[in-house]
Amino acid sequence: MGNIKYILGSFGDPDEMMHGIEKLQENNIKIHDVYTPMPIHGIEAKLGVKRSRLDIAAFFFGITGTITMLSFVYYAAAVDWPINIGGKPHFALPDFIPITFELTILFCAFGLVGSYYASSHMFPGRAPRVMDLRATDDRFVIAIDAAQNPEHSKIDNLLKEAGALEIKYNERKYVSYE
């Protein structure tokens, strides 16, 4: 059993899986991650998952867009090629609010898609990293790091008691490369 990397408890029912998480936590067994085919309410709090920092990233992507457009428009309309339009100042701020707004949104949206791909190790053309293929279909999977938690038979029993339909011992972290 030396080269087992992850123990996977595969459940058919989300409530049983939540119960399994509780059981493992009661026995001080650290859960690596949980994979489910659908979002489950309250699971982040139970696993102690930290809040996503995507909103902070969004703010900075957005503000980058704002600054980019305002500086470009200032350069284009006031420095490089000033034109008198309706007698208004060259850098007539209200005129440039809509385009600044658009670029803020554009930078924010592209930036967020990029960050999402980067943080979830996904990219078009790249095989996604999946520990158990059925977690993308109809199974709710709890993954436990086998090296950090040496009491494998105890974990096995706990998962079975909680109602796991199947328990796998993966020798590779991800099964989806092949």
Added chain:
Amino acid sequence: MGTHNYNFTEQFEFTGKPKMLSIIGIVIGLAAIGYGLSDHELHERTFANLLLMAYYFAFVCMSGAFFLALQYVAQAGWSASILRVPQAMARTLPLAAVVLVLVIGAGLYSHNLYHHWNAPGLTDPSSEHYDKLIAGKSDFLNVPFFMFREVLFLAIYSFFAVMFAKNSVNEDLEGGLNYYNKNFKYAVVFLALYGFTTPIFAFDTIMSIEAHWFSTMFGWYNFASMWVSCLATIAVILILLKKSGYMPWLNNSHLHNLGQFIFGFSIFWTYTWFCQFLLIYYANMPEETVYFYKRLEYYKFWFYLNLLLNFLAPVFLLMDRDNKRSENVLLIVSIIIICGHWVDLYQMIMPGSVESHNGFGFIEVGIAAGFVGLFTFAVLSALSKQPLIAKNHPFLEESLNHHL
């Protein structure tokens, strides 16, 4: 999540400090009106302020009914446990409507309001006061038709507002889905009527003060203003109720939803404000720019204060998730927005009515205090008549377990 044992029959008791303060507010308001009417010079300013607050009072209550209709049509679950507060506001709408019609009627009768289109000789070609533009608009802007529209619109809104509240109380007594479905049907009709008539209502009540000028964005701009100030008012009432020990089921996910609404519609308000401003600024046509010329020339402070309070403050204070979920921050932002929309209305009404004779003193503060007192008194007494929760609302369980 899970089980709960809340007391669904608990009622709000309207006594003590809130009652005292609202009565003091009403007394201050009456004193301010008395002071304003005692001096002939101040008549117009008093009437402009009365119109401002009566309109504010009516549109917050109208939007309370709009909030209810929206929740019923969307079949929203999160709000089921807080509906009694907007229902209390909706129940106050008939009173607010009467006050607004009285103020408008008295203003028209005494020529203190709307004198721009309601003065002798304006539509008479032989008179020296003849105004071709006003004469052209006089089929629409004449006193009987104007009053008819005001009364009709407010009567429609009041009818639906009262029906929503009534059906909800009947639902408490009898249970079942019957009254919920009824409210759904009423809400569909109400939303259609409301959507088409509020722009006209805003054109009449506020835009006609400067009858030469027009903007098709004005109706939406006012709608955004009334909707966001109504949401802020609901938030203030809920948070103060929670702080005084009522509504234990109100959790910070409900506040988060309200906070998102307030944040989003503050930006929507800015969007409509800016749509109106940008087109006028860009096109630069004299008959349109006159509106902003007045505001930027004589009302510069109020003009920028308006944007500060209604756009910058909510955007920066409510952007963070934790701030939307915090009672204290949401309370402060809501109060800023309520004051902000007073400023918004102030810079909509004053430049056209009192022009450069505006001021900010006892009349403004006193009349505002009076109407806040009247609103608080009427809404809280309406709230104290039923239990604080609609116990047979079909989505109540979802609302009690609401978690974001």
